[in-house]
Amino acid sequence: MTDEEIKALVLRELSNIAPEIDSSRIDPAVNVRDQVDLDSMNVLDLMIAIHQATGVEIPEADYPKILTLNDFVAYLRPRLKDR
Template sequence: MNETDARSAVLAALNEVAPDVETEELEGSERLRQDLELDSLDFLRLLETLAGTTGVTASEDDYPGLTTVQSLVDYVAAHG
């Protein structure tokens, strides 16, 4: 999966999990938990939604590296 497709998938998943987030304005450096205010359940739902749409599943060992929108896009692109 290329970065453009991965970014589209991540933004679509964010729209589903956190509809109040303005995804059109996200640049990538935004932190999922601090800036977008996703709690741990939102984060898990985001990963679950991405797994359903892209087939990319993240292991718990990878969670610490998935802190920003861009890190999640990169992860999906690399594993998709």
């Protein structure tokens, strides 16, 4: 998957969870939770959705590394490079 595809995927799943957001206005360099009102159940749902879409399971211990949209791309890119 390309970076753009990964970004689009995360934004799509995010929109499913928070339908009110305008995904074009999400700043990829800013903490997602500062831009979208997400509780811990929403975050879990996002991780489940990403797992279902990509097969990548993100352990809880890695959550602190993944704060922005760019972080998602950086985290998922090496794990999805052959897909």
